[in-house]
Amino acid sequence: MAARTLFEKLWDAHVVKAATPATPGILYIDLHLIHEVTSPQAFAELRARGLSVRCPERTLATLDHSTPTAPFDDLGQPVYASEEAAAQVGELEKNCAQFGIRLNGWSSEHRGIVHVIGPELGATQPGMTIVCGDSHTSTHGAFGALAFGIGTTEVGHVLATQCLLQNKPKTLAIEVDGDLPAGCSAKDLVLHIIGQIGVNGGTGHVIEYRGGAIRALSMEQRMTVCNMAIEAGARAGLIAPDEVTYDYLRGRPYAPQGEDWDKAVAGWNTLASDAGARYDRTVHIDAARVRPTVTYGTHPGMVVALEASVPLPATLQERRALDYMRVEAGKPLAGMAVDVVFVGSCTNSRISDLRDAADVLRGRRLASGVRMLVVPGSLAIKREAEREGLDQVFRAAGAEWREPGCSMCIAMNGDLAQPGQLVVSTSNRNFEGRQGPGARTVLASPAVAAASAVAGCIADPQSLLQEQAA
Amino acid sequence: MSTNRPITHIRSRTAVLAHENIDTDRIIPARFLTTTQRDGLGRYAFNDWRYAADGTPDPAFELNKTAARGCEILVAGRNFGCGSSREHAPWALLDFGLRAVLSSEIADIFRNNALKNGLLAVVLSESEHRYLLANPGIELAIDVAAQTIELSDGGRFSFQLDAFAKHCLLAGVDQLGFLLAHNDAIGQFERQRGEAA
Ligand code: SF4
Numbered sequence: 001m002a003a004r005t006l007f008e009k010l011w012d013a014h015v016v017k018a019a020t021p022a023t024p025g026i027l028y029i030d031l032h033l034i035h036e037v038t039s040p041q042a043f044a045e046l047r048a049r050g051l052s053v054r055c056p057e058r059t060l061a062t063l064d065h066s067t068p069t070a071p072f073d074d075l076g077q078p079v080y081a082s083e084e085a086a087a088q089v090g091e092l093e094k095n096c097a098q099f100g101i102r103l104n105g106w107s108s109e110h111r112g113i114v115h116v117i118g119p120e121l122g123a124t125q126p127g128m129t130i131v132c133g134d135s136h137t138s139t140h141g142a143f144g145a146l147a148f149g150i151g152t153t154e155v156g157h158v159l160a161t162q163c164l165l166q167n168k169p170k171t172l173a174i175e176v177d178g179d180l181p182a183g184c185s186a187k188d189l190v191l192h193i194i195g196q197i198g199v200n201g202g203t204g205h206v207i208e209y210r211g212g213a214i215r216a217l218s219m220e221q222r223m224t225v226c227n228m229a230i231e232a233g234a235r236a237g238l239i240a241p242d243e244v245t246y247d248y249l250r251g252r253p254y255a256p257q258g259e260d261w262d263k264a265v266a267g268w269n270t271l272a273s274d275a276g277a278r279y280d281r282t283v284h285i286d287a288a289r290v291r292p293t294v295t296y297g298t299h300p301g302m303v304v305a306l307e308a309s310v311p312l313p314a315t316l317q318e319r320r321a322l323d324y325m326r327v328e329a330g331k332p333l334a335g336m337a338v339d340v341v342f343v344g345s346c347t348n349s350r351i352s353d354l355r356d357a358a359d360v361l362r363g364r365r366l367a368s369g370v371r372m373l374v375v376p377g378s379l380a381i382k383r384e385a386e387r388e389g390l391d392q393v394f395r396a397a398g399a400e401w402r403e404p405g406c407s408m409c410i411a412m413n414g415d416l417a418q419p420g421q422l423v424v425s426t427s428n429r430n431f432e433g434r435q436g437p438g439a440r441t442v443l444a445s446p447a448v449a450a451a452s453a454v455a456g457c458i459a460d461p462q463s464l465l466q467e468q469a470a
Numbered sequence: 471m472s473t474n475r476p477i478t479h480i481r482s483r484t485a486v487l488a489h490e491n492i493d494t495d496r497i498i499p500a501r502f503l504t505t506t507q508r509d510g511l512g513r514y515a516f517n518d519w520r521y522a523a524d525g526t527p528d529p530a531f532e533l534n535k536t537a538a539r540g541c542e543i544l545v546a547g548r549n550f551g552c553g554s555s556r557e558h559a560p561w562a563l564l565d566f567g568l569r570a571v572l573s574s575e576i577a578d579i580f581r582n583n584a585l586k587n588g589l590l591a592v593v594l595s596e597s598e599h600r601y602l603l604a605n606p607g608i609e610l611a612i613d614v615a616a617q618t619i620e621l622s623d624g625g626r627f628s629f630q631l632d633a634f635a636k637h638c639l640l641a642g643v644d645q646l647g648f649l650l651a652h653n654d655a656i657g658q659f660e661r662q663r664g665e666a667a
Pocket of ligand 1: 064065113114115134136345346347405406409410427
């Protein structure tokens, strides 16, 4: 058989019916993740047609998007931002109960952001096809799974048939070689990559991240990189599974156990792209050139290294973005006053992210006037952070320690910034108004976010970390 | 809503939003996604552009101008619909009164969502796109079957459209029915995989 890429192997293994000139292919879906915001209309459709869920056991539900992250009230109940949000969560509870779907609801120890809990439970596994009505489903590609976001109509398709109609995307190899400099995180790397290829650089493609710098990343860092594949317009991001993947998955609740595990690993070991496999496009990135990086504009491709100056606007569009952000071209972003700092989202809310932020904050206080929210990605991460005493570090610094959820990443649960406020955020989108009408967002790593909270302005964590070591 | 209205022809003047990278948060901000319905979202379309902070329509916003009233075809800057997978975006645009979106580049998930709901999403060449951006209000006649756009000034563009998406638009059928008809093949696929494992 001809040499195949990882993507082609995943695709071929899931084709129920190949595409014809008149019809798209039918692709089988192994794992379907659902949440409260993009599923209600899909269940309504099933009901209207009298259909059932074909494979409830392949469906996993959680509460995250419109779910409150504020501490519970005196009665131990969540406090919703609106009746609609409460009704939406209630709707998911009802739908899961009626159709026999596992829901990691309020009473579950496993609740959290959909793209955080899938991997954490070991539900996300190499070789799978995984979809969710959320574009950051690309996160799961870090495990060598073909994972992508879908719309609500398609959520209905998967519920009813466990399949999707799909045209085959193209492949884009991003070869990342060289060593990521000390003090640079996976977030800096992926912001740098999007800056290089652009917010539409991956449109129509599935990205496979390859090369030594990718192999050197931990599983959590790989998830951060794949999470933002969609910000380059790509359908999905992929990384071939290896020992790092297996070490992460081994022993997790839904991962295969015992003999099944060995069999599974043997299969997963065949997934990597064959030598000589061809991609539609290849891009090379030198990791050694990455610096702590932030966004300065209103899409994730407008990035700048902290030490560099904001480039002069080349288009009317870019000038508008600078105006909206109140950023001056020709000057570095460092030193710009900060109102809110958000550490969270499926990009950077895992335990290693919280440790990175806590390392900077330990023994320090937030600058006066700065509000900081730390929102763990899942209840399991919250518990782990509390075991390690990270919550104490955040609280002592003056930050809010919250319940898990999407929170200010999408600002639909009541967690949001005020018009004009500048937010340094570890999430993935800096679109106008994403974190509240008129709010200005600077995307950054957890360390840069924490350093900015302490400094009261956008700041490089390096000097703070060195001080601490001294 | 198991079937859509068949879409064969769309004739309208264009409204132009020249901004590049109009993301789905722009099309409908996330705070309006707490609904469990798909109807009635048109009032939130482009909400934060359309309305000033006090809730009154912003007269400077292109789609609030008299000339844009009743336009069913939107010509948008490059990379329209990027960002979130929310299907609320095409729902909002349809409910707002749009029937077609034209750009030189349309984000994958949005395009897919749009076509599934009977919102025609068409990708044009750079030069065709530039021409339409520069001539707001021009009358277009889109023929889905022929995959052509006639311009009132005599010009004519043709466009690509996935054969299946076209079939579904013209017949007003949705795609779930097609998938359900392959129930046996899906079952066979599941059994084969079960045996192989
Ligand atoms: S954290 Fe943000 S990007 Fe991730 S699933 Fe939630 S809303 Fe989507």
